[in-house]
Amino acid sequence: MNIIELEDVWKIYRMGEVEVPALRGLSLKVEPGEFLAVMGPSGSGKSTAMNMIGCLDIPTKGKVLLEGQNIASLSERELSRIRGRKIGFVFQSHNLYPTLTALENVQLPMRIHEFGEEEIWDRSEELLELVGLSDRAHHYPSQLSGGQSQRVAIARALSTDPALILADEPTGNLDTEAGKEILDIFSTLNARGVTVVMITHDEKIAARASENVRMVDGRLAA
Template sequence: MNIIELEDVWKIYRIGEVEIPALRGLSLKVKPGEFVAVMGPSGSGKSTAMNMIGCLDIPTKGRVLLEGQDIAALSEIELARIRGKKIGFVFQSHNLYPTLTTLENVQLPMRIHEFSEVQIWDRSEELLQLVGLSDRANHYPSQLSGGQSQRVAIARALSTYPLLLLADEPTGNLDTEAGGEVLDIFAQLNAQGVTVVMITHDEKIAERANKIVRMIDGALAS
């Protein structure tokens, strides 16, 4: 079964009397274990596609299926719970809580979703080791570099054992070296079976994926 499937998805925004289609019949399947890069220039619809893949929005027409379930049939509370547990988000700007330590940032989603204390501590320590930040567990975001902050964000995104890791321009604010380290972690995770979807406009970054989807004008270019 596909983890996520978009079937002839349209997203139309209305501004007064004007209709602006951001997606025009987009169809896309993400299978377990894939590393997919969604590419396109500014205005191509890739950010709207990310919102659909991440179950952050529902289509105007068409269907978005998460593990075969139509997300339009779910309540907002159910959708929020699914996003929290089944989809791990990594954004360009890290979005770490400045008043929480590295360890506390990683543990937060597990506390929200009522993991046991043993699970929380075991999983957070495992993930900090995975991203090479065990020695930064008690540091605050202001004490971390951009690359380190993004690695914390990756660890946090993985904390609830999500089906899918969804990354939006994850190296956009990083220098070449730090960006390469982040992409290495995605490749390592994917080799371990984690399904990754990455939104990017950069051809070199997209080449790290094993499947590239190109978008233009709200639809697939190839």
């Protein structure tokens, strides 16, 4: 079964009396174990597509199926819980809580979703080791570099063992070497079976994925 499937998805925004279509019949499948890059310039609809893939928005027309379930049939509370458990988000800005240590930031989603205390500690320590930051566990975001902060964000995204990691321009604020390290982590995770969807405008970054699609004017380019 596909993790996420978009079937003829339209998203139309209304600006006064004018309708502005951001997505125009987008169909896309994300299979388990895939590393997919969604490319496109500004205005191509890729950010709106990310919102659909991440179940952050409901289509105007068409269907978004998460593991076969139509998200339009779910309440906002159900959607919020599914986003928290099924999808791990990594954004361009790492969005770490400045008053929490690296370890506490990784633990936070598990605490929100009421994991057992032993699992919270074991899993958070394992994930920081996975991203090479065991020695920074008790550092605050202000004490970390941009690349280190993004690695903490990846560990946090993995904490609830989601079916999908969704990364939006994950290297956008990083220098070349730090960006390469982040992409290396995604490649390693994918080799271990983690499904990754990465939104990017950069062809060199997209080349690290195993599959690429390009968006133009709210739909996939031929």
